[in-house]
Amino acid sequence: MRRIEKRMQMLPIFGYNNYGDYLKENPGEFNHLFSLIEINVTSFFRDTQVWNYIATQIIPPIIASKSETEPIRIWSAGCASGEEIYTLAIILAEALGIEEFLARVKIFATDIDNDVLQQARKGVYNVNTVANITPTRLNNYFNPVDNCYIFHRHLKQNIIFSQHNLIKDAPMSKIDLLVCRNVLIYLNIDAQIRALARFYFGLTDKGFLCLGKAEMLPIKSTHLFTPINLQNHIFTKVPKPEVDQYLLHQSLGTPPLN
Numbered sequence: 001m002r003r004i005e006k007r008m009q010m011l012p013i014f015g016y017n018n019y020g021d022y023l024k025e026n027p028g029e030f031n032h033l034f035s036l037i038e039i040n041v042t043s044f045f046r047d048t049q050v051w052n053y054i055a056t057q058i059i060p061p062i063i064a065s066k067s068e069t070e071p072i073r074i075w076s077a078g079c080a081s082g083e084e085i086y087t088l089a090i091i092l093a094e095a096l097g098i099e100e101f102l103a104r105v106k107i108f109a110t111d112i113d114n115d116v117l118q119q120a121r122k123g124v125y126n127v128n129t130v131a132n133i134t135p136t137r138l139n140n141y142f143n144p145v146d147n148c149y150i151f152h153r154h155l156k157q158n159i160i161f162s163q164h165n166l167i168k169d170a171p172m173s174k175i176d177l178l179v180c181r182n183v184l185i186y187l188n189i190d191a192q193i194r195a196l197a198r199f200y201f202g203l204t205d206k207g208f209l210c211l212g213k214a215e216m217l218p219i220k221s222t223h224l225f226t227p228i229n230l231q232n233h234i235f236t237k238v239p240k241p242e243v244d245q246y247l248l249h250q251s252l253g254t255p256p257l258n
């Protein structure tokens with residue numbers, strides 16, 4: 001509300017009803033409104049201990065569960081300007097080696113906000129933004145250009161960027177690790193439940209879900225995921241036969257499938 005009120009002051013328009021009318025008459029205003037209310041704060045290796053846990057306890061079992069040629073599919077949902085995606089790319093490249101990373105890994109990077117996705121696609125960051133990255137990683141995975149650092153182009157080939165609304169669009173499929181951090185916190189409980197039901201379908205049977213440090217499963221979604229590490233907010237899927245399919249489809253907002 002604070003942000004919408006600020007926008008109304010800028011225009012200036014007084015009262016929500018008048019602003020509603022203005023939106024109807026000027027659809028372009030939706031873009032302004034949207035960039036204003038989205039919160040895109042992010043950073044490389046945000047909550048370092050979570051990434052250490054993922055690198056040591058989650059990625060190795062994913063790799064071990066597959067044959068040497070099988071693809072590894074990762075989804076960063078609500079990726080903002082890309083720091084989370086490139087963090088994932090770095091830990092996967094370290095686990096597999098560059099060649100295998102290029103041959104096997106697909107990272108789906110999605111966000112509802114097209115402006116931040118454009119930034120993510122570019123993968124260009126200033127000196128302050130990369131301050132969290134160790135000099136070795138910076139040297140291995142980024143090219144310095146002027147006062148900026150650009151993520152290596154050839155590793156970026158394995159990242160697929162797309163605009164995607166977690167609560168409405170179909171999920172990515174066969175995902176081994178779904179990282180959706182600091183996104184659910186901005187959604188109301190119903191929207192969280194819808195997103196989590198989609199995540200359930202998007203993940204493989206043994207897939208992992210990582211939420212943000214301030215995020216927990218709403219009670220109505222606890223039948224879908226079991227915590228495997230509560231400290232780092234990491235969950236795995238409850239096996240399908242144990243899940244109440246009616247509840248699951250109700251959470252999606254769609255009728256049960258036969």
Ligand SMILES: C[S@@+](CC[C@H](N)C(=O)[O-])C[C@H]1O[C@@H](n2cnc3c(N)ncnc32)[C@H](O)[C@@H]1O
Nearest residue numbers: 040041042078080111112113165166181182183
């Ligand atoms: C605070 S950022 C989190 C970035 C990153 N995941 C992290 O933890 O550092 C939240 C992101 O969620 C995105 N977002 C909000 N609602 C969304 C929705 N319904 N579908 C997809 N992305 C959404 C916003 O555009 C924003 O970029």
